[in-house]
Amino acid sequence: MDSGSGEMIVEVGKAAEAVSEEGETSSFLYATESLCMRCGENGTTRVLATKIPHFREVLLMAFECPHCNERNNEVQFAGAIQPRGCLYTLKIPSGDVKILNRQVVKSDSASIKIPELDFEIPPEAQRGTLSTVEGVLMRASEELEALQEERKKIAPETAKAIDAFLKKLRSFLAGEGSFTFILDDPAGNSFIENPHAPSADPALSISFYERSREQQALVGFVPEPDQTEPSLAASQPAAHGSVGSVSSRRTIAQSDSEEAAAALCRYTAPEEVLTMPSTCGACGARCVTRFFATKIPYFREVIVMATTCDECGYRSSELKPGGEIPAKGRRIILRVQNVADLSRDVIKSDNAAVSIPELELELTSGTLGGLVTTVEGLVTKICENLQRVHGFTFGDSLEDDRKNKWLDFKERLAKLLNMEKPWTLIIDDALSSSFVAPITDALEDDRQLILEEYERSWEQNEELGLNDMDTSMAEAA
Template sequence: MKDISSVETLVIPADVTVAIKARKVTVTGPRGTLQKNVGHVQMDIQIVKTAKDNKIVFTIWHGGRKHVACLRTIKSAVENMITGVTRGFLYKMKLVYAHFPINAIPSDNGESLQIRNFLGEKIVRECPMLEGTKVSLSEIKDELILQGNDIEKVSQSAASITDKCRVKNKDIRKFLDGVYISERTNVVQEESKDVAIVVLPTCSCIITTKTYGNMSSNPELFPSLGDVADRTDASNGVEGEELTDMQTVESLCMRCHDQGTTRLLLTTIPYFKEIIVSSFYCEHCGFRDTEIQSAGEIQPKGCTFTVHMLSREDLGRQLVKSNWATVTIPEFQLTIPPGRGQLTTVEGLIRDTVRDLAIEQPVRRIVDPETAAKIDALLKPLRDILDIDESDEDGAAGRDGDTEVMVEQDRDTGRPFVPFSIQVDDPSGNSYLAFKESPADPQWNLRAYNRTNEQNVKLGLVAEGAETTEAEKLESAAAATDAMHRARAVKPEDGSTVPEEVFSFPSTCMSCGHEQETLMKPINIPYFKDVIIMSTNCYACGYRDVEVKSGGKISEKGKRITLKVEAGDEDALSRDMLKSDTCGLEIPEIDLALQPGTLGGRFTTLEGILNEIYDELSTKVFRTGDSATAGVGQIGREDPEARGFADFLQGLKDVMAVKRDFTLILDDPVANSYLQNLNAPEPDPDMEIDEYERTKEQNDDLGISDMVLEGYNEEAEGAPTALEAKTE
């Protein structure tokens, strides 16, 4: 049965122009022009203009079932064209890998994409984008962004990238590596009706704001401090101009118990993450307080920052302390437990500590003299560090007045500065203590670690009292056994005598605390030595980790490997590299220096290790210097150290893209590191290997000086060992 006519209508927005000629539809909007020829479908397409709006009318006369089905298809295609020229289309793609990090590099101004190191292969996969489609790297790790006006070309470009990284000749249920579409959205987001509620316990208030699509990536929701300062200066003196970046509410003052004002600002710290800054001021007593809360996610690992403070200039180092962080100063036996988050400096943190401890001292000296005496003994060295007197313990915190004048008055006694160390331990990984100029700062150290089960419980990542059930134990053991059998089936291709057996032993997952199996297998690296690869895979939470350990004896000498790379030599990035946990890494041209132990043991490529270094620094580091400096982010008033670190990151990007000459230095005192020789067994003209005698300090740090290497038989027979004889 055929209908006389089938009709569909589509409203044309006010900022869009549509032209139709011989079933060729042309749509023009703010973002450009799109054309589509639908002449292969017999239908009438007309533009009907009314006083209210303009419409496109699609009509099919005497159409059959399949013919009428095309009506809705053509309408959807034109509707997508209107959406494309007004809001655009944006596809997000995720780089998924297990062991070999996939490296995606946009080229030709975003019109092409190079994919490297897929499944460890040295093949460079070229993925050209279709006309009008651009590809770029997201601020989020391992994420690509494709955008354009034509949905067909954007989606086809994304499908081409996925097809280029398709796993072949393997079980795709186990090998999930690839590039997959994770989100489909628009370039210009529409205002949604969702509501975000921000709760600040210390202020006893609730703020409700509208959200716009993806909160973490929206620059309007999380403007930078510099943008807020510029808009504030521009709005001063303009009638009717209100600053909408900050939310203002009334809240209770904790000092005089009267009503004060709390201002909330959602902002982004460069090279760090999104935060919520809360500033409280009471006009009745003059009390001020500032607090921050993280607006981002909990990091995969915890972090510990250690800085040796050698002078009063070091007190200006900026400090981000989350509400999970513990601050310790061992020299004074001072520990600041987890509490409210702070964006301050080391000096500001010590001033707040002195103020909080001293505020109740007059009463405490009468009620509990013993405790008051202990607190006075602690406050004295802290005041000496700040160079202030007992009457000035508040400094500029919590009082209304001229901060700069009070600080100058405090620092006129000339007390000598006593060096000390400060340590910030944050299991959530959301704290930071700044370095000077570059990560090569000898006073600064960063260590990442896996959280314990107790820490995961405190962070709310694991339910309290959760234990592994018998079914989970059996499932985990079965999966580990299956993985072990598959690993045993892999045999060396060169016919060497490497043992095929894979050793397995039970362990505990560092992420969720469940029981798991750790697999260990010795392998031989050609022209190097035997190493042991330890692989951990938790089947409860999906946590994976791979470590490389030396399988041979300790070398008598240390080894220094120097590789000179010229600009444009992309083959150098594909060199296999074994970095042990005792190896340090340097690139002098960009002042990059990694201390031994940083990033742990890694068996990857030169390109892979550079990507790991960049990801670690770009997500952990932000501006340095005194956080009280006015005009942060404004043109002409920026911190030179912040600009210096931005130049450092740009230099690291140039090294990753081989746009400049650079020198890579691997210094391993136990000679357990390796860099592939592309001309093996012949010498490599670009690489030098030097052996050197270890110093006594290096032997002490490695524990070699305390090893007993002889006299074991005598010890078994009751005779004194060589170490005991030496002691006597």
């Protein structure tokens, strides 16, 4: 094991203490001899495989050399790669030094960018770290400055440019100027803290995206293409109706195949299931997609698609809207008053925003992706997602008021699911691709369900790509 593969700024001891808060052991499970990259002698690497509460499985590694006293620590993710990549964009205003203390989890596959400096930290430059915004940038500054004396002798112009860059970077860290901190992770395992959670953060935006083939190779889903041989994309014709990583952003929902089928067949059982050639979104192999069209009452015609790959075992189930893009967006307001309301079917599209005013909870567009579930299932998944990305910060270092805020939120959420008092679920979908089933046979008789249509703003149309859509040729035809 190469101990010089990357020195981590996370302290393993502190991480172990945080883990022990939930009853985990802080003793190392495995120790092995490793080569010291400083003196060439053998040192010892201790490895702990554990789970950070409410986050994911990790490997904590600490190396120590008794010959030269070299020490370094590292954290690597051992859990599953997420279905989609994540992109965090944090706007840091001038003079706000406190925002630099936000915690950052950066996985091995994530890159960091600062557009104002035309600066990027590629995945290989800094491996998995648990730090803060300031810590990540300070480490990058120190690594750039480490070889400046040698650069001044060999390439003085380059050293001069780096000095100017470091001066501007340090001015940002001192609060002298606004900049943007972008964290892009194709594996979806990175995170930037939101101190206002579960409410939305005006300075932080989060988006999720389908991985490209190159990003699939980066996270290890597909092998690197051989440069001497034609690529898979070039050797195989483009499959009609490809799904997975190259699926259209118009997908309404992705879910477990059996779960989606059980929910959808309550409305219409397929009379005929059609098939078409497709491409696996994980390994790129040829596979078959099965689909059928059905009509959901009070909603629209939809196309149910299911894909399985015999090569890697990848499975996906998708629901795509039929017909044209609606001219208006739709806001669904459900007043949940009894236990029966928790069983209402819900289709949440991947571009829908969700809010619960009683909890002061707001989920931006793209959070959780698309879902075919129930009202209870939707709220449960929201809770699980918040615990996954925020709850791992529980520990000795967490301020009491923030810890009490999270405990109070979880208590209020449990009361909602136990129906101790009525509450409101709001789903805002600019593409009108989300749906909540009425509890009565006639939609107008359901007094608890309100559907509001609204005109999309220019910014919403721009985000959805509708401003650049030209349908003049289709209309002429």
